[in-house]
Amino acid sequence: MTDSGRSAAVVIGKDGLAALVEVLVERGRTVIGPTARDGAIVLAELASAEQLPYGWGVELEAGHYRLRPREDGMAFAHSAGPQSWKTYLHPQRVRQWSAERGPGGEVTLRADSDPAPSYAFLGVRPCDLRAIAIQDRVLTGGTYADPAYRDRRDGAFLVVVECTDPGATCFCVSMGTGPGVGEGDDEGYDLALTEVLDDAGHRFWARAGSAEGAEVLALLPRQQGLGTVAAEATATAARESVTAAAGRMGRSMPPVSLQRLMAGSLDAKRWDDVAARCLTCGNCTMACPTCFCTTTEDVTDLTGDHAERWSTWDSCFDLDFSHLHGGPVRESARSRYRQWLTHKLGTWHDQFGSSGCVGCGRCIVWCPVGIDITEEAAALHAETWSMLESPEGGARP
Amino acid sequence: MTTPVPYEVVRWESETADTATVALRPAGAALPSFRPGQFAMLYAFGVGEIPVSVSGISRADQGLVHTIRAVGAVSGALYGLRPGTSVGVRGPFGTDWDLPAARGHDLLIVAGGIGLAPLRPVVVDALAEPDRYGRVNVLVGSRTPDELLYRAEIGHWSTATAAHVAVTVDRPDDRWTGEVGVVTALLHRARFRPHGTVAFVCGPEPMIRATARDLVHRGVPAQRIRVSLERNMRCATGHCGHCQLGPLLVCRDGPVLGWDRAEPLLATREL
Incomplete structure (x- = not known):
């Protein structure tokens, strides 16, 4: 075993997880992780690992979410909750700049300079790790980088926990985004954990994906009484449970190029069908871990000489979203649902070089009428099958 | 989002009943030079920001010319700006006519x-x-x-x-x-x-x-x-x-x- 712990198997117990939260807090980080609250697994600031949702699982279906107690006491045997990490990295409301108007009418503008918090995210699911990478490309990968996002992102320490118990609405396998992560320094995490619970006990296979991750891992107590052989056995058990999870996905996308499917479906009849059900409420866009759209809000104080510009999350389902002088470009529900889906699965590739979907299933769960993105894609595929089926169509985005 | 740079309105000319052409000059440091077809985001203090193409580029004094039609809250506020007042400008953005x-x-x-x-x-x-x-x-x-x-x-x-x-x-x-x-x-x-x-x-x-x-x-x-x-x-x-x-x-x-x-x-x- 090396000091860095990077290549060899390291096994920590629940005490190791508790120490991880302590170490991260001691290092000045705001630790955010899942906790059971208000009938859901929500993300919140954690003062201790005690707050993790030990013994809670979830029951998911289209338009349906229920917290369920688990006999086994596992901490991470639940799939995506209503929030995602964009709540912290790309917050719902951010001040962009402040402006002052002087007595002579001259205007002084000042960029917002609140220092970025130093986050540690505990319990990032592999699909959500990919979602963070997608938002990275959108918000920092082009000609212009969003400086506030970049600062929050650069300062964040990511602890991934692989998925061993996918939900009925999960389809990460068909999007190539989960349920596991790779090993090495370019996977985008600082630490990766896999929760293992069997006759040998409740423990976590841990490995570092960055220098800081290795530093933190070295500070954690290893599980007592586990020699190298037992540690390797834990790693094997972890890999097996992730492989088994891949076989238990509740849903899947049609195994074709979704980008081509979307590009060829703009006139599909299915849009009328889904528009008859869609409430255009925008819940899917709020729950989606990659949806990044924002609008702006300008405010002044009572003197009228201090003004601020804020950006807030926006949704392409909102009529005002495409407003031009004369009215919205996308007036019908049909065109707004089509915009969301064709962007997510299709034109996102053109704009940012990847799919905008990671298969987390949040949009299915949190749709009040249970519209299922995989079902809609399958229906579009069925409708346009004869036009699009070709040997080179692949499942990977 | 980048922060707007203050420009001063140095000329205001009425074009039609609801449209004016305004000439802007940097109050301090200028933005990089614009090419025809590109646009700026113009910020009316406390009201908001809209995209407006450049309708003139004054290379000598790094000035910008914009023709603004008052159709909404922001364009209305920009239309109402007169020489001596300030406007926030971001840019240049987008492709040009080449x-x-x-x-x-x-x-x-x-x-x-x-x-x-x-x-x-x-x-x-x-x-x-x-x-x-x-x-x-x-x-x-x-x-x-x-x-x-x-x-x-x-x-x-x-x-x-x-x-x-x-x-x-x-x-x-x-x-x-x-x-x-x-x-x-x-x-x-x-x-x-x-x-x-x-x-x-x-x-x-x-x-x-x-x-x-x-x-x-x-x-x-x-x-x-x-x-x-x-x-x-x-x-x-x-x-x-x-x-x-x-x-x-x-x-x-x-x-x-x-x-x-x-x-x-x-x-x-x-x-």
């Missing part, structure tokens, strides 16, 4: 309404170096005579340069003695060799579609018909998502693009 690439070609500049504003610096630059281009045609459409922009300047282009300049209105008044009808009706008298022409088209989307289709029909290659599109924009830096048009982010991939790319996108209703 006039230098049209060297050696006939130029066909077709504008509808406020669409003449982003084309004005193309006309100015082309007429400043007439030897670089073939025949220069400027075709302008306006709803009414009163809504015609840059009247004196159009008169100058028409009488003092070699350009072919034609103006038409949809709804003439009693004093109007010129052409009546849509701007495409001016094409048949323009002087251009279809295969050796670069067209620059800006105006309302139906006007752009009608003009570009007519030009394609006359043999101008679609990729040499450059059009400027308008979409809702909040950031201009590719992060807000509002200006999507199918695969394009208009703030980044536009506003100026070839008709070969724009045509299929504009052909899909509500895209």
Whole structure:
């Protein structure tokens, strides 16, 4: 075993997880992780690992979410909750700049300079790790980088926990985004954990994906009484449970190029069908871990000489979203649902070089009428099958 | 989002009942230089920010000229700014008309309404170096005579340069003695060799579609018909998502693009 712990198997117990939260807090980080609250697994600031949702699982279906107690006491045997990490990295409301108007009418503008918090995210699911990478490309990968996002992102320490118990609405396998992560320094995490619970006990296979991750891992107590052989056995058990999870996905996308499917479906009849059900409420866009759209809000104080510009999350389902002088470009529900889906699965590739979907299933769960993105894609595929089926169509985005 | 840079309004000229041309000069450090066709985000203090193409570029004093039609809260506030007041400016953003690439070609500049504003610096630059281009045609459409922009300047282009300049209105008044009808009706008298022409088209989307289709029909290659599109924009830096048009982010991939790319996108209703 090396000091860095990077290549060899390291096994920590629940005490190791508790120490991880302590170490991260001691290092000045705001630790955010899942906790059971208000009938859901929500993300919140954690003062201790005690707050993790030990013994809670979830029951998911289209338009349906229920917290369920688990006999086994596992901490991470639940799939995506209503929030995602964009709540912290790309917050719902951010001040962009402040402006002052002087007595002579001259205007002084000042960029917002609140220092970025130093986050540690505990319990990032592999699909959500990919979602963070997608938002990275959108918000920092082009000609212009969003400086506030970049600062929050650069300062964040990511602890991934692989998925061993996918939900009925999960389809990460068909999007190539989960349920596991790779090993090495370019996977985008600082630490990766896999929760293992069997006759040998409740423990976590841990490995570092960055220098800081290795530093933190070295500070954690290893599980007592586990020699190298037992540690390797834990790693094997972890890999097996992730492989088994891949076989238990509740849903899947049609195994074709979704980008081509979307590009060829703009006139599909299915849009009328889904528009008859869609409430255009925008819940899917709020729950989606990659949806990044924002609008702006300008405010002044009572003197009228201090003004601020804020950006807030926006949704392409909102009529005002495409407003031009004369009215919205996308007036019908049909065109707004089509915009969301064709962007997510299709034109996102053109704009940012990847799919905008990671298969987390949040949009299915949190749709009040249970519209299922995989079902809609399958229906579009069925409708346009004869036009699009070709040997080179692949499942990977 | 970048922070706007303060510019001072140094000139305000009324164009029509609801449109004015304002000249801006940097109050401190200037933004990088703009090219014709690119746009700025103009911030009216406390009210908001909108994208506005440059209608003039003053290279000598790093100034910018914008023609603003008061149609909403922000454009109304910008229209109301007078010399001595401040405005926040971000930019330059987007693609430009790329006039230098049209060297050696006939130029066909077709504008509808406020669409003449982003084309004005193309006309100015082309007429400043007439030897670089073939025949220069400027075709302008306006709803009414009163809504015609840059009247004196159009008169100058028409009488003092070699350009072919034609103006038409949809709804003439009693004093109007010129052409009546849509701007495409001016094409048949323009002087251009279809295969050796670069067209620059800006105006309302139906006007752009009608003009570009007519030009394609006359043999101008679609990729040499450059059009400027308008979409809702909040950031201009590719992060807000509002200006999507199918695969394009208009703030980044536009506003100026070839008709070969724009045509299929504009052909899909509500895209």
